[in-house]
Amino acid sequence: MKQGLYFVDGGIACAEGALYAGCRFFAGYPITPATSIVKRMAERLPQLRGYYVQMEDEIASMAAIIGASWAGGKAMTATSGPGFSLMQENLGYAYLTETPLVVVDTQRSGPSTGQATMPAQQDVMQARYGTHGDIAPIAFAPWSVQEMFDFTVYAFNYSERFRTPVLLMADGAISYMREPLNIPKKGELPIVNRRSLSKDDPNPDEIFLRYEMPKFGDGHDLLVTGSAHRPTGVRDYSPRYHRATIHWLFEKQKEAGKALQQEGLDLEVHNLDNADTVIISFGAAARPAYKAVLAAQKEGESIGFIRLKTLWPFPENQLTKLVKDMKRIFVVEMNMGMMIREIERVGCQAQVTGIPKVGGEIHHSNEILQKIRG
Amino acid sequence: MSQQTTPLGKQQQYYRKKYLRNLPTAFCTGCGNGSILGCFVRAVDALVVGKQLQQRDLLCVSGIGCSAWIPSPYFKGDTLHTTHGRAIAFATGAKIMNPKLEVVVFTGDGDGAAIGGNHLIHAARRNIPLKVILVNNQVYGMTGGQSAPTTPFGVHSSTYQSNPEPPFDLSRLALGAGASYVARWTTYHIDDIITSMQEALLHPGFVFIEIISQCPTYAARFFNEYRDSLSPKERKQFHRNPGAWMLKALKGKRTGKNLGHPRYELTLKDQTIELGVFIREERSTLTETLQSLWK
Numbered sequence: 001m002k003q004g005l006y007f008v009d010g011g012i013a014c015a016e017g018a019l020y021a022g023c024r025f026f027a028g029y030p031i032t033p034a035t036s037i038v039k040r041m042a043e044r045l046p047q048l049r050g051y052y053v054q055m056e057d058e059i060a061s062m063a064a065i066i067g068a069s070w071a072g073g074k075a076m077t078a079t080s081g082p083g084f085s086l087m088q089e090n091l092g093y094a095y096l097t098e099t100p101l102v103v104v105d106t107q108r109s110g111p112s113t114g115q116a117t118m119p120a121q122q123d124v125m126q127a128r129y130g131t132h133g134d135i136a137p138i139a140f141a142p143w144s145v146q147e148m149f150d151f152t153v154y155a156f157n158y159s160e161r162f163r164t165p166v167l168l169m170a171d172g173a174i175s176y177m178r179e180p181l182n183i184p185k186k187g188e189l190p191i192v193n194r195r196s197l198s199k200d201d202p203n204p205d206e207i208f209l210r211y212e213m214p215k216f217g218d219g220h221d222l223l224v225t226g227s228a229h230r231p232t233g234v235r236d237y238s239p240r241y242h243r244a245t246i247h248w249l250f251e252k253q254k255e256a257g258k259a260l261q262q263e264g265l266d267l268e269v270h271n272l273d274n275a276d277t278v279i280i281s282f283g284a285a286a287r288p289a290y291k292a293v294l295a296a297q298k299e300g301e302s303i304g305f306i307r308l309k310t311l312w313p314f315p316e317n318q319l320t321k322l323v324k325d326m327k328r329i330f331v332v333e334m335n336m337g338m339m340i341r342e343i344e345r346v347g348c349q350a351q352v353t354g355i356p357k358v359g360g361e362i363h364h365s366n367e368i369l370q371k372i373r374g
Numbered sequence: 375m376s377q378q379t380t381p382l383g384k385q386q387q388y389y390r391k392k393y394l395r396n397l398p399t400a401f402c403t404g405c406g407n408g409s410i411l412g413c414f415v416r417a418v419d420a421l422v423v424g425k426q427l428q429q430r431d432l433l434c435v436s437g438i439g440c441s442a443w444i445p446s447p448y449f450k451g452d453t454l455h456t457t458h459g460r461a462i463a464f465a466t467g468a469k470i471m472n473p474k475l476e477v478v479v480f481t482g483d484g485d486g487a488a489i490g491g492n493h494l495i496h497a498a499r500r501n502i503p504l505k506v507i508l509v510n511n512q513v514y515g516m517t518g519g520q521s522a523p524t525t526p527f528g529v530h531s532s533t534y535q536s537n538p539e540p541p542f543d544l545s546r547l548a549l550g551a552g553a554s555y556v557a558r559w560t561t562y563h564i565d566d567i568i569t570s571m572q573e574a575l576l577h578p579g580f581v582f583i584e585i586i587s588q589c590p591t592y593a594a595r596f597f598n599e600y601r602d603s604l605s606p607k608e609r610k611q612f613h614r615n616p617g618a619w620m621l622k623a624l625k626g627k628r629t630g631k632n633l634g635h636p637r638y639e640l641t642l643k644d645q646t647i648e649l650g651v652f653i654r655e656e657r658s659t660l661t662e663t664l665q666s667l668w669k
């Protein structure tokens with residue numbers, strides 16, 4: 001879409017963000033509440049000489065975007081809880097093969113089919129630990145329609161920069177909600193493109209454990225495998241090679257964490273000076289949480305607010321400093337208490353209280369306010 | 375274990391140098407997978423030499439299983455060794471993103487017809503130009519000889535004393551799902567495999583070639599059951615070289631011709647298996663129809 005101000009839902013914003021970032025391949029399988037993203041991609045990709053492919057299931061969707069990425073395209077899929085579960089095995093493949101791509105999970109209330117149309121934040125640990133084996137994911141948590149656009153662009157940028165899958169952990173509320181969306185002009189948001197292997201690369205045979213990525217059809221004789229491998233792709237189960245690979249995945253995540261902090265994409269804070277109480281939240285749940293903070297301030301509470309923009313890597317160094325002098329921390333999330341475990345680790349001096357909510361409803365700011373009042 | 379190796383002839387050295395990576399083989403002695411790789415290399419070479427195919431455009435995708443190792447790591451070219459059953463889905467993404475790639479999928483009967491059966495039928499229906507070579511050794515080889523959806527009824531596998539299920543006829547499945555080129559051969563019919571693979575590589579649509587192959591390590595025991603009783607001499611032959619013995623059982627007899635290829639009929643226990651090319655049709659492909667949306 002052209003630069004300008006629009007009034008659209010989060011799904012459309014996400015799709016437009018992907019296109020802005022240069023995504024030209026989308027494979028998906030219909031599921032609420034990701035349908036608005038899928039529909040938009042199906043409509044818009046052919047206009048841009050790109051490809052929308054409706055696959056037979058989410059396992060295939062995930063597989064297809066990996067194939068498309070190695071064929072040189074920026075690729076994405078979007079789904080919700082049940083589909084995200086089906087994607088886990090191939091998502092693990094993407095981490096191990098260091099394949100840049102973006103997966104959007106518009107979380108809905110589970111487990112199982114659950115409340116199919118209603119929002120939740122119950123997949124945040126699936127994003128972290130869902131696939132088997134050790135992985136080091138990057139996952140964003142947008143809280144507005146504008147961020148559905150912006151964070152999708154960043155997700156592509158980080159996936160290309162660090163050669164890794166990046167997750168956009170949205171939810172049913174943000175993806176269906178309509179809000180103003182400001183589409184920036186071309187070039188206003190930086191776009192990161194894939195680094196290819198240069199002609200005079202000293203180690204052209206080494207295709208893993210590095211940021212440059214060759215593609216199929218360029219005569220590199222690529223050996224891409226989800227089995228343990230040497231940097232050349234030759235399968236090798238010896239401890240030293242696989243250890244090096246896993247350490248490299250974690251190393252990349254650490255670097256990404258630093259970059260996120262530098263770019264202000266890890267978290268945002270509000271009124272922390274002089275506060276002894278802080279509410280920490282993310283995504284849709286952060287909206288009523290923020291409202292509650294403002295109301296509590298009016299009532300004279302010395303309360304601040306932290307919103308996580310990135311869930312993984314968990315911004316623990318930043319947070320440790322920020323909550324060091326807090327007496328009380330409240331964690332607002334739409335699950336039975338997931339991110340609170342991470343927050344307890346960094347805020348162990350304070351009293352950490354969860355304000356969980358399940359049932360497919362966003363918190364009301366009053367519920368949160370009551371908890372703060374005690 | 376010391377093994378006798380015969381020195382390679384000139385022609386074999388040529389193929390090896392041009393198309394294979396210099397890695398030790400992981401296949402058991404007598405396995406059909408090596409022959410299939412040999413056929414593939416010859417089919418590719420004929421087209422490369424004839425300038426009908428560029429080697430760098432080839433992408434071989436495979437799943438998990440012994441048969442998945444045919445291209446990866448051995449074939450010198452782009453290879454994508456994926457997850458169990460999903461090779462066709464990975465290949466779909468690569469082919470659509472870059473239609474110039476000539477994408478060949480190597481899959482096993484467990485990989486392509488059990489866990490990956492859904493991807494197979496949908497790819498056939500879509501007529502996406504992938505060339506699927508399914509190695510049907512009638513067993514799960516890599517995991518140790520368990521019953522597969524292709525294991526004959528009543529035979530002894532490592533999971534069943536007597537396999538309680540009837541086997542899938544995979545070529546008919548592909549035909550029914552809409553594949554525009556379907557052929558079935560056995561590893562006995564090397565020349566037919568090579569010509570069929572050449573034809574397949576040039577076919578503008580979804581290709582399914584089923585190759586019935588021998589797994590001397592795990593399927594030999596039920597190949598044994600294909601004969602009611604073995605004479606002591608036969609038994610000795612079998613134990614000396616089960617792979618070669620199985621190959622003989624895969625010979626079948628010639629019954630005629632179809633679409634320019636010979637047809638054979640094979641009897642394995644109470645199964646009658648037809649070999650040959652069953653369909654070769656040109657229809658619009660998914661890669662074309664997706665691009666026609668561009669306008």
Ligand SMILES: Cc1ncc(C[n+]2csc(CCOP(=O)(O)OP(=O)(O)O)c2C)c(N)n1
Pocket residue numbers: 438439440441442458481482483484485486509511513514515516517522
């Ligand atoms: C999701 C998953 N389930 C199970 C396995 C274990 N597994 C590896 S190979 C294989 C069977 C392969 O059989 P087939 O496709 O017939 O290939 P063959 O070894 O006979 O050539 C299985 C079940 C796996 N790797 N992944």
Ligand code: SF4
Pocket residue numbers: 400401402404405406407440441511515516588589590591592
């Ligand atoms: S187990 Fe069977 S299929 Fe696998 S390599 Fe050995 S003989 Fe071949």
Ligand SMILES: [Mg+2]
Pocket residue numbers: 439482483484509510511512513514515522
């Ligand atoms: Mg098998």
